[in-house]
Structure formats: C-alpha cells, structure tokens
Amino acid sequence: MTTPTPIAPQPGDHHDLVENTENAIELKEVEGLSQGRIVLRRFVRHRGAMIAAIVLLGIVVLATTSIGWGPIPGWWKHTPQDMSPIANPRGAPTLSFSGGLVVGEHPFGQDNIGQDTFARVMRGTQQSLLVMVIIGALATTIGIVMGALAGFFRGHLDNVLMRLTDMVITIPVVMIGAILGFWVGGASPVTLAVALSLVTWTSMARLVRGEFLSLREREFVDAARVAGASSFRIMFKHMLPNAIGVIIVNTTLLMAAAILLETALSFLGFGIRYPDVSLGQLINEYQTAFATRPWLFWWPGLFIVSIALCVNFIGDGLRDAFDPRQRRIPSKRKMAKG
Amino acid sequence: MLTFIGRRVLSSVIVLLGATFIVYMLLSVALDPLEDLYASSAPNKEQLIESRIRALNLDTPAPIRYLLWLQGAGGCLIGQCDLGSSWVTGQPVINLLSSAIPSTLQLITMSTFLAIGLGITVGIASALRQYTGFDYGVTFMSFVLYSLPSFWVAVLLKLWGAIGFNDFLADPTFSTPAIIGLSVVGGLIWQAVVGGAVRRRAITFAIAAAATAAALAFISISGWLLDPSLGPVTIGLIGVAVAFGVTALTAGLRNRKALYSALTVVALGLALYYPLQFAFQYATFWLIFGMGLACVLSGLIVGFLFGGPDRAQSMRGAAITAVVVGVFIFIDRLMGVWYAYSNSGRISGRPIATIGSQTPGFGGNDFWVLTLDTFTHLLLPTIALILISFASYTRYSRASLLEVMNQDYIRTARAKGLPERVVTVRHAFRNALIPLATIVPLDIAALFGGAIITERIFAWSGMGSLFLHSLEARDANPVMGYFIVVGTMLVLANIIVDFVYAALDPRIRVNA
Numbered sequence: 001m002t003t004p005t006p007i008a009p010q011p012g013d014h015h016d017l018v019e020n021t022e023n024a025i026e027l028k029e030v031e032g033l034s035q036g037r038i039v040l041r042r043f044v045r046h047r048g049a050m051i052a053a054i055v056l057l058g059i060v061v062l063a064t065t066s067i068g069w070g071p072i073p074g075w076w077k078h079t080p081q082d083m084s085p086i087a088n089p090r091g092a093p094t095l096s097f098s099g100g101l102v103v104g105e106h107p108f109g110q111d112n113i114g115q116d117t118f119a120r121v122m123r124g125t126q127q128s129l130l131v132m133v134i135i136g137a138l139a140t141t142i143g144i145v146m147g148a149l150a151g152f153f154r155g156h157l158d159n160v161l162m163r164l165t166d167m168v169i170t171i172p173v174v175m176i177g178a179i180l181g182f183w184v185g186g187a188s189p190v191t192l193a194v195a196l197s198l199v200t201w202t203s204m205a206r207l208v209r210g211e212f213l214s215l216r217e218r219e220f221v222d223a224a225r226v227a228g229a230s231s232f233r234i235m236f237k238h239m240l241p242n243a244i245g246v247i248i249v250n251t252t253l254l255m256a257a258a259i260l261l262e263t264a265l266s267f268l269g270f271g272i273r274y275p276d277v278s279l280g281q282l283i284n285e286y287q288t289a290f291a292t293r294p295w296l297f298w299w300p301g302l303f304i305v306s307i308a309l310c311v312n313f314i315g316d317g318l319r320d321a322f323d324p325r326q327r328r329i330p331s332k333r334k335m336a337k338g
Numbered sequence: 339m340l341t342f343i344g345r346r347v348l349s350s351v352i353v354l355l356g357a358t359f360i361v362y363m364l365l366s367v368a369l370d371p372l373e374d375l376y377a378s379s380a381p382n383k384e385q386l387i388e389s390r391i392r393a394l395n396l397d398t399p400a401p402i403r404y405l406l407w408l409q410g411a412g413g414c415l416i417g418q419c420d421l422g423s424s425w426v427t428g429q430p431v432i433n434l435l436s437s438a439i440p441s442t443l444q445l446i447t448m449s450t451f452l453a454i455g456l457g458i459t460v461g462i463a464s465a466l467r468q469y470t471g472f473d474y475g476v477t478f479m480s481f482v483l484y485s486l487p488s489f490w491v492a493v494l495l496k497l498w499g500a501i502g503f504n505d506f507l508a509d510p511t512f513s514t515p516a517i518i519g520l521s522v523v524g525g526l527i528w529q530a531v532v533g534g535a536v537r538r539r540a541i542t543f544a545i546a547a548a549a550t551a552a553a554l555a556f557i558s559i560s561g562w563l564l565d566p567s568l569g570p571v572t573i574g575l576i577g578v579a580v581a582f583g584v585t586a587l588t589a590g591l592r593n594r595k596a597l598y599s600a601l602t603v604v605a606l607g608l609a610l611y612y613p614l615q616f617a618f619q620y621a622t623f624w625l626i627f628g629m630g631l632a633c634v635l636s637g638l639i640v641g642f643l644f645g646g647p648d649r650a651q652s653m654r655g656a657a658i659t660a661v662v663v664g665v666f667i668f669i670d671r672l673m674g675v676w677y678a679y680s681n682s683g684r685i686s687g688r689p690i691a692t693i694g695s696q697t698p699g700f701g702g703n704d705f706w707v708l709t710l711d712t713f714t715h716l717l718l719p720t721i722a723l724i725l726i727s728f729a730s731y732t733r734y735s736r737a738s739l740l741e742v743m744n745q746d747y748i749r750t751a752r753a754k755g756l757p758e759r760v761v762t763v764r765h766a767f768r769n770a771l772i773p774l775a776t777i778v779p780l781d782i783a784a785l786f787g788g789a790i791i792t793e794r795i796f797a798w799s800g801m802g803s804l805f806l807h808s809l810e811a812r813d814a815n816p817v818m819g820y821f822i823v824v825g826t827m828l829v830l831a832n833i834i835v836d837f838v839y840a841a842l843d844p845r846i847r848v849n850a
Contacts, residue, residue, distance in 0.1 A: 163349065167356040170825045172787045175805060176361070179817075182809055183368035260487055264791055267489045268806065280487070287493050291501075301490040308485035316481070 039245075042321035049317020056310035059303070063125040066118075078106075078116035080123040080277055086114050093117075093295050109295040111286065121299045124279040127189045127272055128259055129307065134193035135200060135258035140251045142197065143204025148235050150205070151212025162209070169202045177261055181270030189272055196261060200254060207250055211243040245322030252315030256308045263304050279304050346836065350829045358411075359404060361821050362814075366400040369812040371425065394425055407815075411822060421822065422815035424808065431819035434804055439786075439823070441695060442800030445793070446785040448716060449723035454778060456724065457731025462770075463531060464732065465739040466762065472530035476732060483729035492722045492795040496692045499718050504688040507680070510563040517554045524550035565677040568670040570611045577604035577663045581655075584662070588655045590759055595646035599656040602640050607663035618671050621705045626668065633657075633664035672713070675706045679714075691715045693797035719796045723789055727781065734777060739770040772842045776835045783831035787824040 033041070043049060068074030078084065087094055087105045091114065094104025108117035150161040168176075180195040215221065216239065224238045240247075263280030265271030272278035274285065279300040286296035371394055375387050390396070395403060410420030421431035464476040512520075525547030529539040557563060568576075581600035582591070589596035617625075637660035641653030680689040684700050691697065691714050700711060742748065743766050751761045786801065793802035801820060808816035840846045 163353055163356065166349075166353040167360060170353060170357040170828050171361060171821070172784065172824060172828075174790050175787065175821065175824070176364070178790075178806070178809060179361070179364055179368050183364070256485065260485075263487050264489060267487075268791065268794065270809075280489070283487075283490060283493070290493060290497055297493070301487065301494075304487050304490065305482070305485050308487075309481060312481050312485055 039318075039321045043317050046317035046320055048313050049320075052310040052313035052317070055306065056314065059125065059307060059310070060129065063122050063129060067122045067126075069126065076119060076122070078119045080119045081115070081275075083114040084110075084116065086110055090293060091117075092293075108299045109293065111293065111296055112289070117296060117299055120277055120282060121279070121303060123277040124282050124300055125303050125307070127276070127278040128262055128280070128304070131189050131193040131196070131262045131272075131278075132255050132259040132307070132311075134190060135197050135262075136251055136255040138194060138197035139201040139254055139258075140204055140247065143201035144208050144240070144247065146201065146205035147208025147210075148212055148240065151209040152216055152231065152235050152239070154213070158209070161205070165202050165205050168199055171199070173199060173261060174264065177265050178268060178270040181265045189276070189278070192262070192265075192271060196258065196265075200258065200261070204247070204250055204254065207246055208243060211246055212239060215239045215242055245318075249315055249319045249322060252311055252318060256311040256315065259304065259308055259311070346833055350833060354825055354829050355408075357825055358408070358818070358822060362404045362407065362818060363400055365814040365817055366403070369809075369814050369817075371396070371812050371814075373812065390425075407818065411818075421819045424811075424813050424816050426811045426813050431815050434816055435801075435819050435823060438799065438801045438804040441798065442786065442793075442802070444695065444712075445716065445719055445798055445800055446723065446782075446789065449720040450727075450782060450785060452720065453724045453727040454731055457728045458735045458771075458774065460728075461732040461735030462739055462767065465736040465743070467531070467533050468740060470530065470533060472533070475530065476736075480729040480732045483725055486725065488722065488726050488789075488791050489795060491725055492719075492792055495718050495722055496795070499721065500690040500692045503690050507563060507687060507689070510558070510561060512554050512558040517551055517558070520554060521547040521551040564680075566673040568666060568673065570608055573611065573663065573666050573670060574604065574608050576666055577607060577659070580604075580662045581659045584655050584658050587759070587763060588658070589648070589651040590757065593646075593648065593651060595644045596641075596648075596652040596655045599637075599641045599644040599652040600659040602644075603637050603656045603660045604663055606636065606640070607660065607667065611667060614667060615671065618706075623705075630661065630664060633660040636660055672706060672710055675704070675710055679707055679710050689714050690717060692718065695798055719789070719792050719798060722792050722796075726789075726792075730777075731774070734774055735770065738773045739766060742766045742770045745769075772839070775838050775842060779831040779834045779838070780828070783824070783827035786827045787820070 064074075066074045066076040067079060084105075087110065091106070091110030091112070093107060093109035094102065095107035096102045096104070106116050106118065108121060110116060111120075146161050146165065150158040176199045177196055180199070181192060184191045184195050212235075220238060221234060224234045229238070262271055262278065263283070266273075266278040266280030267284045269284065272281050274281065282300040283297060286293070286300075290297045372387055372390060375383060375390065378386070380386060395406075398406075407422060410422060413420050419432050421435075423430040424434065460476055464473045467473050525543040528546035529543040532542045533539070534542075578601065581597070581604050585591060585593070585597045585600050591597060614629075634657050637657030638653045640660075641651075641656035642649060644652050644656075646652060676689075679685060680687055684697050695712070695715050696708075697711055697715075700708075748761060748766055751765045752758075756765075787805075790802035790805060792798070793800050794806055797803075801823070804816060805820045808814075808820070
C-alpha cells in the first residue's frame with residue numbers, strides 16, 4: 001500500500017476539457033503524496049465507506065470482546081450454551097428504549113430453553129466473521145497466484161490454468177459448497193472456510209490474469225528484467241503492487257459473497273452445524289419459531305445484513321479511492337455554490 | 339469462423355468433462371452410501387452391505403466408475419441417454435430430471451423477465467438522474483439487496499407477504515394515517531423519479547400523492563381487494579396512458595401517426611372486451627398464447643396501415659401497446675375468479691400460498707381458477723427471486739448507460755440537434771444493453787440449477803430440491819444428472835455470449 005507509484009497519464013487516455021480541469025485540481029491536491037496516502041485520503045472522504053468501516057469495526061469488537069474468544073473470557077455474563085431462567089414472558093428481549101436505554105438481563109431475548117440470544121448471536125457472528133476472513137485471505141491468495149502465473153507466463157501454462165478455472169466456474173458455487181460442506185460437515189469453521197476457499201478463487205484469478213497480461217507489456221517490467229530481476233521478483237515485487245487496487249476491491253466483494261455463502265450453507269444444514277453456532281445456522285434453527293419468538297430470527301439476520309452491507313460499502317469506497325476515473329462529481333447545487 | 343466455433347466447442351467439451359470428473363470424484367469421497375448400513379443393527383448386516391456394494395458397483399475404483407457413467411451420459415448425444423438411476427428410489431435420473439426441469443422453468447421464467455425488465459428500467463432511470471437523491475436512493479437500495487441473505491428474505495416474505503396479507507384480507511381497510519403515510523411516500527418517490535425544478539417537483543408530488551390517496555381510499559372503502567376487477571373503463575384509461583407513454587418513449591409525441599396508431603389499438607382492445615369475455619370461457623393455454631400473438635400482429639398491422647414516413651416506429655409502438663392492453667384484459671378476467679377462488683373450501687380466505695406449486699387436492703378444471711392458483715403460489719418465490727437478482731441488473735445497466743452517455747458519439751448526436759429522447763433511447767440505450775446481453779444468458783443458465791434456497795423454503799420441487807434431496811440421501815447419480823444439466827447450460831451460455839457479443843459489437847472480430 002505504501003508503494004510510491006507516480007501517477008503518470010496512461011497512454012491512449014483521452015481527456016476532454018472538463019476532465020482535464022478536474023484532473024488538474026485533483027493532481028494539485030495529491031501532489032507529492034504516495035499512492036497509499038492518496039487512496040487513504042480519498043477513502044476517508046467517502047462518507048458511506050467510512051460509516052461502514054466504523055460500524056464493521058464496532059461489530060467485530062462487540063463480537064470478540066463480549067463473550068470472549070477461545071480461552072480469553074469476555075465481559076458478558078452469559079455464554080452461548082448456558083441456560084438461565086426465562087426473564088420476560090416467552091423470553092422476550094429485555095432491551096428497550098422507552099425511558100432511556102435499558103439493556104437488562106437478556107437484551108436480544110431468550111429461546112425456548114432459556115439460552116441467551118445475545119451470546120448466541122455473538123458466537124455466530126464470530127464464526128461467520130472467521131469464515132469470511134479466512135475465505136477472503138485464502139481465496140485471494142490462490143486467485144493471485146493462479147492469475148499471476150497465467151498472465152505472466154502465458155502460453156501453455158496460461159491455457160492449463162485457465163481451463164482449470166473454467167472447470168471450477170462451471171460448477172455452481174452453492175452446489176459444490178454444499179457437497180464440500182456435506183463432506184467436512186460438522187468439522188470446525190476453519191475446515192469449512194478452507195474448503196470453500198478452494199472453489200471461490202476463480203473470479204480473482206481471471207481478474208489478476210487480465211491485469212498481468214496488460215502490465216507485463218509496460219516499460220517498468222522491461223526495466224526490471226534488464227536489471228536482472230527474476231521472474232518471481234518481477235511478478236510479486238514489481239507487478240503485483242500495481243494490480244493491488246483491483247485485487248483489494250475484489251477481495252471485499254469476495255468477502256461479502258463469502259459470508260452470504262457460509263450463512264446460506266449453514267442455513268441449508270451443510271455448513272456449520274448444531275451444536276456449533278453460526279448466523280445462518282441460528283436462522284435455520286429458529287425459523288419455525290418466527291411466529292412466537294420473532295427476535296430469535298431478527299437478530300442473526302440483522303447481523304448478517306449489517307456485516308455484508310458494511311463490507312460492500314467499504315468495497316465501493318475502495319473502488320472510488322483506487323479508481324479516480326469513477327470519482328464522485330459534486331452535485332449541481334454544490335457546483336453552483338462553489 | 340468455423341475454426342473458431344470448432345475450437346470453442348472443443349474447449350467447452352473439455353471443460354465440461356473436467357468439471358464432471360471433479361464433481362464425480364468429490365461425490366464419491368463425500369457421499370458414503372453404506373453409512374446407514376454401518377449403523378444398522380440388522381442381523382444380516384454383512385450381507386446387506388455386500389449386496390449394496392455389488393448393486394452400486396462400489397468395488398470398482400471411482401475413476402473407472404466415472405468412465406462407466408460417462409459412457410451412459412455420452413449416449414445422450416446419440417439419443418440413448420443413461421444417466422443411471424437413483425439407488426434410493428430406483429427411479430431413472432432422466433425421469434427425475436424431466437419432472438424437475440419444467441417445475442424450475444415455471445418458477446424462474448417470470449421472475450427472470452420481471453427482474454431484467456425492472457432492473458434495467460430502474461437502472462436507466464437512476465443513470466439519467468445521476469447524483470440526485472433518487473440515484474443515491476437506488477444505489478443504497480441495491481447495496482442492501484446485494485447484502486440480504488436470500489433465506490432470510492424468503493422467510494420474512496412468508497411471514498409478511500403471505501400470513502400478514504392473508505390476515506389483512508379478513509378486513510381489507512386502510513386506516514387514515516396509513517393512507518396519508520403511503521401517499522406521502524408515493525409522492526416523494528415520484529417527484530424524485532420525475533425530477534426537475536422545485537415547482538415541477540411540487541406539482542408531481544401533489545398529483546402522485548393525491549392519486550395514491552384516492553386509489554387507496556377507493557380500495558379501502560369498496561373492499562376492492564376482496565373482489566377485484568378493472569372493467570372496460572379502467573382498462574381504457576390505462577390503455578390511453580400506456581399509448582401516450584409508449585409513443586413518447588419510442589417515437590415521440592410529435593409523431594402523430596404513431597400516437598394515433600397506438601390509440602387505435604387501445605380502442606380496438608376495448609371494442610373486443612365483451613366478445614373476448616365470451617371467448618375466454620373456452621380458454622386454454624394455447625388459446626391465450628395465440629391471443630397474445632394476435633395482439634402483436636394487430637398492433638403491427640394497425641401501425642402499418644397508418645403508414646407515414648416512419649412506419650416501423652408506429653408498428654412497434656402499436657404492438658407494444660396492444661400487448662399491454664391484452665395483458666390487462668387478461669388480468670381483468672383473472673380477477674373475475676378471485677372472489678370464488680379465495681372463498682372456496684380449500685382456500686377459505688387465505689389465498690396467498692407459502693409452499694408448493696399448487697393447492698393439493700384442489701378440484702375443478704376451470705382454466706382461470708387453476709391459473710390463479712398457480713399465480714398465488716408463484717407470487718412469493720417470484721418476489722424473493724426478483725429481490726435477489728434485481729440489484730445486479732440495476733447496477734449493471736446504470737454503470738453501462740453512464741459509460742455510454744460519456745462517449746463522443748453521444749455528444750455528436752446532441753450537437754447535431756437530436757432531441758434528448760432520441761439520443762437516450764436510440765443512441766445510448768441500445769449500446770448500453772450490449773454488456774447486459776452478455777450477462778443475461780449466463781444468469782438464465784445459472785437459474786437452470788434452480789434457486790436452491792428459494793426452492794427449499796417454498797417447498798418447490800424443482801432442480802434445486804432434486805439436488806438437495808439427493809445430496810441428503812447420499813445419492814450420487816441424481817446429483818450428477820443435476821450437474822450435467824446445469825453445467826451444459828452454463829457452457830452453452832458461455833458460447834452464446836461470445837457470439838452475441840461479436841454480433842452486437844462490430845468492433846469485436848471473431849478470429850480463428
């Protein structure tokens with residue numbers, strides 16, 4: 001991210017007058033800054049993405065500290081498994097906003113056997129986030145390696161790798177995910193995440209390949225080769241940083257899709273299974289209780305939507321930050337004022 | 339060109355073979371058909387295991403079993419399909435597929451068309467109103483829809499869409515605050531869509547809010563929802579509005595011949611309203627289908643007869659209007675059986691169904707009642723599917739129209755004095771659809787796999803259910819059958835996309 005890449009006008013880009021003046025303003029603003037700084041600055045200015053980043057951070061902190069992670073204890077009084085006497089009738093949530101915020105004993109309510117929904121949802125959020133992050137990291141890595149090799153070496157290797165990608169793409173993700181989940185089912189979320197990473201790297205591989213095909217024709221690659229750099233050094237030290245924008249944006253999209261995939265599989269019963277908890281598994285477990293205890297259904301869904309929405313918004317902000325062509329144009333009213 | 343096709347098909351076949359091999363091997367590892375026997379306490383356990391191993395040919399290594407399976411599947415090319423049979427039920431996979439595919443098609447057809455139509459419309463409107471409140475609203479909505487888990491939406495729809503609405507039907511009246519609230523929301527949406535200066539927005543808001551309020555009050559007071567109907571007068575009004583709208587979009591209101599031909603079609607439809615009611619008594623699917631074709635034809639003929647320098651425009655506008663009027667007459671007739679349907683014994687006032695594709699044991703063979711029954715069952719899954727795919731079409735069409743609108747030739751078109759309508763509809767819109775034409779075939783092919791989750795929640799016995807049931811029963815052959823259909827569709831769609839792209843965009847050359 002801190003690679004100092006000067007912004008040179010791309011050959012073949014044609015700017016009209018308006019764009020030129022806008023670019024002049026933009027260039028003046030970012031004069032003398034590294035690419036990382038420029039991207040950070042643009043990202044911070046993207047209001048939706050910043051709000052999303054803060055909310056997501058809040059969810060992560062809440063989920064990890066409240067019930068603790070692994071051996072580390074959390075500050076919340078209940079664990080996902082323990083059963084306590086039902087506080088409200090039918091275990092309704094004690095969270096209320098009438099007369100100030102009242103958290104109470106079971107803010108998200110309880111299920112029919114007295115388990116605390118807040119603790120369970122937090123546990124589910126942990127698991128779903130864990131799966132999301134592992135898939136994001138692993139699938140991105142596989143995709144980058146595949147795409148970089150195919151795009152850089154071209155020829156037969158490219159053919160073989162891309163046919164392999166085509167094969168995996170031909171298999172619908174939910175289908176192969178369900179089969180893999182059925183196979184490793186009941187195993188830890190880490191195993192599930194690794195299995196799912198093996199089928200979700202394809203779009204990243206295609207994207208990176210395309211980037212590398214165009215990057216390898218650029219002068220700096222020739223310069224590096226003349227200077228005696230090895231192929232791997234050129235690929236990962238010189239070319240990869242130049243493709244980092246698309247990669248990061250695609251990673252966020254991949255992660256948003258990953259959390260939806262994991263929750264969907266867990267809902268179908270092929271992902272994380274009882275007695276382990278995930279957000280999708282909670283919805284599956286409680287879907288019949290909707291009419292009598294709707295809170296059991298609301299909260300896990302709300303957390304899935306919030307996480308996916310935040311990740312999507314962050315991706316949108318990153319795209320705007322990395323790709324100045326899609327920059328936000330001030331509204332007519334603002335133009336008139338300025 | 340021929341070489342290109344040949345190479346493309348060959349590489350697709352290789353990809354498909356590889357993919358089926360991967361899936362077959364995965365299934366052979368993941369599914370153990372002996373699992374239930376290992377756990378059983380039958381006295382002749384060993385014997386049972388032995389016989390099942392022999393029946394399923396489990397002694398043979400999986401790659402060789404794959405070749406045997408492939409041999410049967412390869413027979414499909416010469417008309418002798420043998421995809422094996424399910425060992426649980428003993429049914430041939432071909433039979434399972436041939437009952438699942440029509441069911442899935444029934445489920446996805448309408449939702450696909452509606453999602454594409456709605457998504458493109460909203461995306462275009464949002465692009466034309468870039469950086470307005472409406473655009474931001476649509477963008478935000480599409481992000482939310484992207485992030486919604488489909489299973490969550492589907493269960494919510496069941497609760498609100500079906501149970502809530504059915505409860506509401508017991509006493510279908512809106513309270514005054516509800517009417518006011520909905521009218522304000524309606525007015526706000528319309529003024530955002532229409533846009534313009536403050537004065538124009540205010541007028542739009544007032545008209546839209548008043549119209550919404552009037553419609554809701556009418557529905558509430560007359561109990562319209564219990565026994566809905568449109569009648570010739572409403573159809574006529576809608577028809578005239580559609581005629582003006584379609585003409586404004588396709589030909590411009592200045593083109594009087596186009597406008598008159600569209601209006602003539604509306605008049606024709608109204609004149610045929612009562613005769614059609616008589617013909618509807620003998621309705622079958624094919625009769626309705628023929629009538630739809632007749633609508634298109636009559637529109638074309640009317641447009642042709644009006645003539646003028648630009649016949650094609652009149653013909654197109656009139657044909658679209660004719661189809662819309664025809665659809666409304668159809669809906670009107672369908673509404674006619676609503677009261678009888680929702681009060682019949684099986685339904686008893688709760689018409690919106692939550693599971694299955696038809697009411698079990700629902701007697702009668704009246705075409706209209708059965709169609710309505712199908713519609714009430716399709717309603718919720720269709721909404722669920724639209725909500726899922728609508729967002730991506732909106733995003734794609736918005737992005738591609740924005741890109742096209744910034745091209746030089748659009749500026750040229752404006753500079754030579756073409757009206758904005760012609761620039762948008764003729765020059766920009768068509769080219770903006772090219773990227774979409776490459777996504778739609780892939781989406782349709784993917785949908786052949788059935789909406790696995792939607793089918794599960796709404797208990798629809800299509801391809802998705804076939805897959806899930808077979809997987810849960812550790813039954814590999816139906817899963818392979820499922821995959822060969824979906825995979826073939828995807829591979830075909832990919833080839834089609836290549837050609838569509840080359841056909842639509844002359845800059846792309848197909849080189850051998």
